[in-house]
Structures are given as C-alpha cells and as structure tokens.
C-alpha cells in the first residue's frame with residue numbers, strides 16, 4: 001500500500017475517476033461527490049460512437065502533423081521558449097516529441113510558462129459561463145471539461161484554438177468502447193467493470209450539470225454544444241492528458257506541448273512546475289540522441305489502467321508496475337456470511353472485492369480477506385481484525401497469521417486465481433493467435449484493433465495470474481508435504497509410546 005501512495009505521488013497524468021472503484025488503490029485525485037452522481041445505463045452503441053466522431057467538430061485525426069505544426073508555431077509566438085524537441089510522427093504513440101539535439105541525463109526540458117497552462121483558474125472566453133460554474137462550486141474535473149468544450153466551441157475566437165485543433169478528435173480510451181465491445185473483448189478482465197463505472201460517472205456528471213446548471217442557462221450552455229457526446233470527448237481528453245502538478249499546489253492542468261509526450265515504462269520522470277524557472281518542466285532520467293523520441297512516465301500504472309485512460313497496452317513483460325485484479329468473494333454458503341459481510345462493509349469493503357496481484361506477489365490485504373472468507377465460526381473473535389486488515393483505509397496491523405487456516409486461505413486464493421485464469425484462457429483461445437503489432441486503428445478496422453488491445457491486456461494479466469498460481473501451488477505443496485512428514489514422525493512416536 002505504501003507503494004500505491006508513492007506511485008500516485010509520482011504520477012504525471014492522472015486519469016483515475018472512479019469513486020466506487022472496488023480496488024485497493026488510494027484516491028488522491030478529485031472525485032465527484034456521490035450525491036451528484038446518477039446511475040445511467042451505458043448507451044455507447046456503435047451508432048452513437050459513429051455519431052460522436054461525426055458530431056465533434058473539434059480536434060484532428062490523432063496522427064495529424066499539420067495541426068501539430070500549427071500548434072508548435074502558435075506556442076512559440078505565445079511565449080514558449082526555444083525547444084530541444086519537436087513534434088514528429090513516431091513509432092510509439094503516433095505523434096510525440098523527438099530530440100533535435102543531444103539531450104543529457106538530468107537535463108530540465110520544456111519550460112512551459114503558466115500563461116500557456118490551462119487550470120481551473122484560467123480565464124474563460126465567455127466569463128459569464130465560468131462565473132456560473134464557480135458560483136455552483138463545480139469541482140475541477142467537470143469544470144475543466146466544460147471549459148474545454150466552451151473554448152472549443154468558440155473556434156478561432158478562443159485563444160486556445162490552435163491547441164484545441166491539435167487535440168485528437170477521438171481520444172483513445174475505454175470511454176469510446178461500446179457496452180458490446182467491453183463485454184465481448186474484456187469479459188475476462190476486471191478493467192471492464194472499471195470502464196463501465198467510468199462511463200457511468202461521465203454520464204452522471206453530465207446529467208448533473210445539465211439538471212443543475214445548463215438547463216437553467218440555455219443561452220450560455222446550449223444543448224447543441226454541451227451534450228453527452230461533447231462531454232465524452234472532453235473527459236476523454238482530460239483522462240488522457242490532464243496532469244497534476246505537485247509544486248503548483250497539486251493543481252490539475254492541461255499543459256499544451258508537454259502533453260505531446262508519450263509514456264514509456266522505462267523512465268520515471270514526470271511533469272512538474274519548477275518554481276525557479278517559473279515553468280512546467282521535467283528532468284530527463286536518461287540521455288537522448290537527435291531523432292530519438294523523448295518519453296515521460298504517466299505513473300506506475302498497470303497495463304489495464306493504461307488501456308482504461310490512454311487506450312494503449314505496453315508490450316508484454318515490459319511494464320514493471322503491471323498487475324492483474326483478482327476478484328475474491330465471500331461464499332454464500334458460509335454460516336457466518338452475514339456477520340462477515342457486515343464487518344467488511346464497516347471497513348468499506350464488500351462481499352466481492354478486487355485486489356491487485358503483481359508478478360512479485362500480492363498485498364497483505366488480500367491475505368486478510370482470504371483468512372476472513374475461510375475462517376470457521378469458532379474464530380468469530382478474530383473476524384473484526386481480519387476485516388479491518390483487509391481494508392486499505394485502516395492502519396491496523398496487516399500482517400496477520402493464522403497457521404490453523406493458512407492452508408485453506410491459500411487454497412481459496414488459488415481457486416479464485418484458477419477461476420480467473422480459465423476466463424482468460426477461454427477468451428484468448430476464442431480470439432485466436434493475433435499478433436498484429438498494431439499502433440493505429442487506421443491501419444486496421446476498429447474490430448481488429450480493439451481485439452488486439454484486449455488480447456495484449458489479457459495475455460499480460462493472465463501471465464501474472466499464472467505466476468501467482470505457481471507460487472500458491474508450490475506453497476501448498478510444501479505445506480502439505482511438510483504436514484505429512486510431521487504426521488509420520490508423530491505416528492513413529494505414538495508407536496514408541498504404545
């Protein structure tokens with residue numbers, strides 16, 4: 001868990017946006033107050049999706065060099081200092097920043113001035129609209145989403161016009177997958193649930209704004225402009241480009257130019273505000289030669305999280321922060337089911353809970369949950385401490401040990417792991433052996449592109465679960481053979497005493 005908080009501190013791009021997420025990740029990002037959320041069904045049918053791309057008049061094709069060059073010109077004219085990088089077409093991420101000169105390890109780059117950064121405090125081209133949102137205490141994420149739509153709709157009369165024109169018209173993220181696509185391709189992965197939750201959050205946020213604000217000021221927020229399709233676009237942009245700047249009071253920001261940097265799992269550097277140079281910078285943690293693409297880290301995220309927010313999956317085995325969510329559930333047949341459930345709820349958990357498993361192991365919370373799930377009624381006195389240790393919201397002692405039920409707990413985790421592996425196996429067998437090395441949906445049709453992403457994700461998650469399965473089986477084998485040996489010795493003693 002300490003790892004999780006450290007991870008989030010160093011996170012540059014911060015897309016997470018799921019207040020009801022059933023996982024052990026600490027939320028440091030802004031989330032909408034629950035009372036402002038509505039539960040709507042996901043309606044992103046194929047037809048809707050086509051409509052999205054057709055009705056969003058802003059932005060460009062994700063690989064457009066022309067719009068990127070115009071952005072570069074406008075930024076230079078608007079105060080961006082001369083750069084050691086330029087936007088170019090790249091192999092990883094379509095467009096990216098490429099070194100023009102030798103860049104040393106430890107060098108500060110970018111220096112984007114605050115005047116070129118979009119935050120919740122930025123001036124609105126239509127100030128009345130901004131004032132109404134602020135009067136209604138709209139939090140940063142929905143405020144920035146509305147700001148982006150408002151500025152985009154003003155086209156050339158917005159000062160951000162060149163920036164908006166260079167943004168992707170359809171950002172890659174699971175927000176743009178239909179319910180049918182999520183069901184078909186991500187059935188085995190817990191990321192499917194997170195995507196549905198996120199889509200519902202975006203729809204709920206939009207509905208809330210519409211009811212509370214837009215419908216009361218139709219002149220300022222006409223539905224032709226402020227609708228669910230445009231909100232999906234603006235949230236897609238925020239999920240894939242918004243950063244939190246630790247040294248700028250943790251402010252959320254869109255940083256033109258800096259947001260052309262792609263992610264690499266091999267680097268750890270992230271964007272921040274540099275008080276001495278008064279600009280947004282990052283410090284390279286490796287050297288680059290002219291022509292090489294320069295990367296930053298979007299944070300220590302699993303492949304599933306990268307797909308969820310950014311729409312890509314790193315190559316198998318290249319992401320040291322990768323994890324697979326393992327779902328554990330209380331058994332309905334458990335005599336103490338209700339009692340255990342109440343204690344879980346008290347600790348913010350539920351009857352089914354996901355825990356992140358890595359190739360290097362699993363969190364102590366997962367083991368505590370497993371102990372609780374298998375403990376007999378005679379251990380009632382320990383239920384409370386087990387439930388508390390299973391939660392990442394408490395600071396209680398987590399490293400619990402109950403030797404009398406350890407074997408059952410490990411078997412319980414193994415069973416859940418194998419149930420999950422069988423789902424991945426089924427999906428991967430049915431999808432055949434795709435290996436298309438796809439970097440752009442333009443190269444292929446959408447169906448194949450999404451399928452390849454899903455195959456890449458499921459292969460990497462399955463690999464992690466295979467590793468967990470191996471460890472669990474070995475431990476159980478050792479326990480059982482150790483137990484047998486002890487029994488045999490005991491039998492020998494018994495013979496002696498008879």
Ligand SMILES: C[S@@+](CC[C@H](N)C(=O)[O-])C[C@H]1O[C@@H](n2cnc3c(N)ncnc32)[C@H](O)[C@@H]1O
Pocket residue numbers: 062063092093094095096168171172240241259260261262263264309310311312313
């Ligand atoms: C902050 S933007 C980076 C600039 C982006 N390439 C562009 O042309 O606008 C994030 C998006 O870049 C792409 N991207 C970033 N890192 C990537 C990677 N390692 N592999 C594939 N795509 C990547 C994804 O489409 C992601 O949603």
